[in-house]
Amino acid sequence: MVNIMKKICEFSAFAALILFVALFSSCGRQRNNLSLEEVEVFSLEYGNFEDELNIFDYIQIGNIDTSLAMRNGFFYIANGESQKLMEMNSYGDLLTLFYNEDTNPRPSFATEDGETLNATRKAVSYPFNRVNNVTVDGRKFIYAVDRLPIERQEYDEDLQEHLENIVVRFDGNGNFVDYLGQQGPGGTPFPFVRNIYVTNDNELVVVCVTSAGPMVYWFSEAGQMLFTIPIEKKNVPAPYDEGQEYYLEVENVAPDYNSRILYVKVDYSVPYVDEASRMQSGISYDRTLVYALNVETGTYAQPLGIHPYTEVSVDEFSNQEYKIPYDFLGVSDSGWLFFIISNDSGFGLQIVQGNGQRILNRQLEMDRQKTLYYTFSLSNSGILSVLSVRSDKAYVNWWRTDTLIQSITNN
Numbered sequence: 001m002v003n004i005m006k007k008i009c010e011f012s013a014f015a016a017l018i019l020f021v022a023l024f025s026s027c028g029r030q031r032n033n034l035s036l037e038e039v040e041v042f043s044l045e046y047g048n049f050e051d052e053l054n055i056f057d058y059i060q061i062g063n064i065d066t067s068l069a070m071r072n073g074f075f076y077i078a079n080g081e082s083q084k085l086m087e088m089n090s091y092g093d094l095l096t097l098f099y100n101e102d103t104n105p106r107p108s109f110a111t112e113d114g115e116t117l118n119a120t121r122k123a124v125s126y127p128f129n130r131v132n133n134v135t136v137d138g139r140k141f142i143y144a145v146d147r148l149p150i151e152r153q154e155y156d157e158d159l160q161e162h163l164e165n166i167v168v169r170f171d172g173n174g175n176f177v178d179y180l181g182q183q184g185p186g187g188t189p190f191p192f193v194r195n196i197y198v199t200n201d202n203e204l205v206v207v208c209v210t211s212a213g214p215m216v217y218w219f220s221e222a223g224q225m226l227f228t229i230p231i232e233k234k235n236v237p238a239p240y241d242e243g244q245e246y247y248l249e250v251e252n253v254a255p256d257y258n259s260r261i262l263y264v265k266v267d268y269s270v271p272y273v274d275e276a277s278r279m280q281s282g283i284s285y286d287r288t289l290v291y292a293l294n295v296e297t298g299t300y301a302q303p304l305g306i307h308p309y310t311e312v313s314v315d316e317f318s319n320q321e322y323k324i325p326y327d328f329l330g331v332s333d334s335g336w337l338f339f340i341i342s343n344d345s346g347f348g349l350q351i352v353q354g355n356g357q358r359i360l361n362r363q364l365e366m367d368r369q370k371t372l373y374y375t376f377s378l379s380n381s382g383i384l385s386v387l388s389v390r391s392d393k394a395y396v397n398w399w400r401t402d403t404l405i406q407s408i409t410n411n
Contacts, residue, residue: 036349036362036399041075041385042092044394050107050123051094053394054082055373065132065147068377068387068396075396076134077387078144083128085144092396096122096174098142100129124174131168137198137221140172145193146179154189161210163189167196169223180204182217184225191215197255200333200380205255205262214253216262218295227295229262236266237291237300246270247283251325257333257380260295265306265328288325290337304356309341309348326350332382336405340364340376349384351401358408364399 045052055066065080074095077086083100097107110116110123130147137143147164154163166189169177181187191208198204202221207214213236218227231250240246247269254263265288272284289303308323326339326348335354340347346366352359366374366388373389382402388395 036364036401036404038365038397038399041090041396041398042088043396044077044092046393048082048105050097050099050104050109051086051088051092053077053079053389055079055389055394064373065130066373066387066389067133067375068385069134069136070377070379070383070385070398071136072381074136075385076136076142077396078131078134080128080130080132083131085128085131085134085142087142094121096124098124098126098128098144098170098174100127101125102127122174124170124176126168126170126176128168133193133196135196135198137202137204138200139202141177141198141202142170142174143196143198143204144168144170145196148189152189156191159191159210159212159215161191163191165190165193165208167193167204167206178223180206180219180223182225182228184219185223187225190217194252195254197257197330198380199255200257207253213250214264216253216255218255218260227260229293229295229298231262231264231293236264237303238268239287239289239303240268240270244270246286252328254328254330256292256331256335262293262295263328263331263337264291264293264300265289266291266303267325285323285325290328304337304352304354306337306339306352307350307359309343309350311343329376329384330378332378332402332405333380334382334405334409336382338378338382338384338401349399349401351405360404360408362399362404 046055048054067078069076073090075088083103085098086094087096088094107123109118109121116122128146129149131144133145135143145165146168148166156163167180171177178185181189190206191210194207194209196206204219206217212232214231216229220226231253233248236248236250238246238248249267251265251267267288268286269283270286271280272282274281288306288308290306291303292301308325311322311324313320326341329338329340331337337352339350347364349362349364370390371388375387377385382405383398384401385398
């Protein structure tokens with residue numbers, strides 16, 4: 001870019017301006033500032049009826065187990081508080097309800113023997129205990145993480161982890177297929193599941209969190225276990241000379257949709273030395289790298305550097321800049337990586353092309369004082385959706401980030 005600017009300076013002011021505009025639209029590692037509009041898709045009332053959410057436990061201690069997934073314009077909401085799972089279209093119409101009969105009233109469109117009275121809706125009874133994460137594959141198979149009752153949970157002495165999660169599967173007609181554990185159908189429960197994904201080959205990827213680092217389980221379309229990938233901190237590459245002190249955190253892991261690749265996002269910190277005393281007084285964030293880990297060979301490719309978010313603190317005497325790492329949301333099937341961070345007016349979004357050539361930065365507005373809870377979902381096509389809980393009702397919105405990426409790519 002320095003050489004380009006030198007060449008620009010050789011032209012007249014008018015010609016330089018024209019050349020700069022042309023080059024800016026196509027040069028590597030550029031930052032684009034096109035607008036990104038938030039669209040309200042539909043809203044949901046609170047309550048216990050089939051098309052309502054039960055989020056009334058948000059004032060209690062503990063995590064909220066309500067999550068969102070979107071595929072091909074259909075939305076899937078796992079409402080752990082009411083032990084049910086809803087499939088809805090983009091108008092907010094309920095299409096299929098998977099529900100625990102012990103904690104939910106019988107849907108108005110279903111009879112006592114489970115028959116459906118409405119041809120456009122379907123009710124499926126399943127004894128969910130605490131359903132949370134959900135995803136859908138190309139066959140419309142639905143996968144949902146459920147927490148086992150205490151009496152069915154196990155403890156892994158080697159991992160020193162409680163094993164309490166399974167993944168239940170329903171086929172495209174809403175029929176229960178089976179549940180998956182570590183070894184496949186009917187297997188040992190998983191450690192805590194952070195998220196689940198399905199590739200374009202309908203292979204399920206389960207990302208778990210353990211004290212040693214992420215543990216990833218990769219299954220075939222039929223549900224057979226293909227790979228178990230432990231990502232321990234001690235085995236993660238580091239960009240430092242031997243003997244240099246550093247700290248790392250594997251913040252998140254997400255799969256590629258088209259190949260057996262895991263994207264491992266790592267934040268690095270180094271000791272902070274006070275200039276006055278020349279004594280170490282803590283640690284300081286240094287950089288973020290994303291590695292592509294080949295699942296079949298166990299090898300890491302050269303990393304991609306990710307720019308941190310810059311926060312400016314202004315006081316009476318000075319301005320200070322702080323570098324903060326983004327959180328990794330995942331990757332689209334077109335190869336763009338998505339990162340997000342909370343800020344004063346909502347969220348900062350950074351989208352990075354897989355080769356690092358283009359970087360898009362956007363602000364997602366959200367009134368944090370009116371929002372009691374939120375959960376994001378990134379579809380495989382690259383659409384970012386959010387379920388936000390407010391005092392009056394819950395809202396499902398999206399940002400057409402796929403259209404933004406397409407417009408940038410075409411230009």
